[in-house]
Amino acid sequence: MPRAATSPKQDRKTDMDSLTSILTPIHKEGHRWILIFAAATIVLFLIWNPLGWIGVVLTLWCIYFFRDPDRVTPAREGLVISPADGVVNMIVEASPPEELGLGDMTRTRVSIFMNVFNCHVNRSPVAGKVKRVAYRPGLFLNADLDKASDANERNSLVIERADGEQVVVVQIAGLVARRIVCDVAEGIDLSAGERFGIIRFGSRLDVYLPAGAVPLVAVGQTSIGGETVLADSISVEPHHV
Template structure:
């Protein structure tokens, strides 16, 4: 089975298995309070690393959210490092209780992946897009439209996981990676190829919530 299809993200097992063992150990030797504490941590780890099945919309032009969470920024900027053009930037903040699996917003090919070390500012701050540790995926649709998906670490998140590989073709809604313990995903799409329908403050689900539509595919 592909690890991205597990109901629990594989990165969670290094927390889940020891916590389960400690829970059983303390309960068996009669340390009820410690057993309950570790049981709570075990259950929270199961909850945090959950990987629910998602059903992307069939409309080929639909752009779906790459992350669960809340839309905290929609802005028009000039992206100067990769795309070198005017783009719409959509930022989604994932709090501790959101699913932290990241998904492809559009069916596309991964043309490049660049990891950038950085700080660990709160992921809901504007500066985090620029200063924080991040992983940038340059992707292109079948007809050559390029866009960026950026995984950004936060003040608690200290590990960005990327399953996608350079040269890989990803379907809309397919898992790209995850970020542990509170983080942010930025999406940069050229202004001339899309219409954005989502609003700041809206709660979104990765792989399902429609952020907008491509003009053509």
């Protein structure tokens, strides 16, 4: 059966959709770094041609690192969504950061480790109001270590859902991470999957689940920020470890 004819306008839209599927928006934090890498690449070419090509590779990596793709976030009551791309490296019982003033009662903590090739844009795990934002300086240990949750530089958010349950998400600096960016303040409303910050260059996010939330991920599993369901407050599925 012959293909139906398309108008030039439809062809242009198809071409644009194809281009959009390849080109991903860049996070605003990346613009300055990409320019720095590109300028350094020019200098390296002037010094020695092979060094310049190394600079090209590093510049392309910088562009890739700061990518900020759109995500389709599952929308259902009770879901807790992954706030970042990466690997689930720990599921433990732990108390939230002390600076949040939530007491010593333990909660299930799901930790997601981001390497330098993961997208580092951070997204809200639930819809709700930001009740608390607390920054604490610290060390820059390997974010894959358990003690990084307590020792490393971090920024913590308490997000209160409409049902009154609170979810804690913590941005943790890593071995090569030297800047945590949080773009939200106390009192604002976030949608599930909405961007709230970024960490560069390699780090971890901890999510402290609300009471009764059952983890639906396992250690070693790859998660996609804004899309992977970490837990479900109303699920009856067994706890993965």
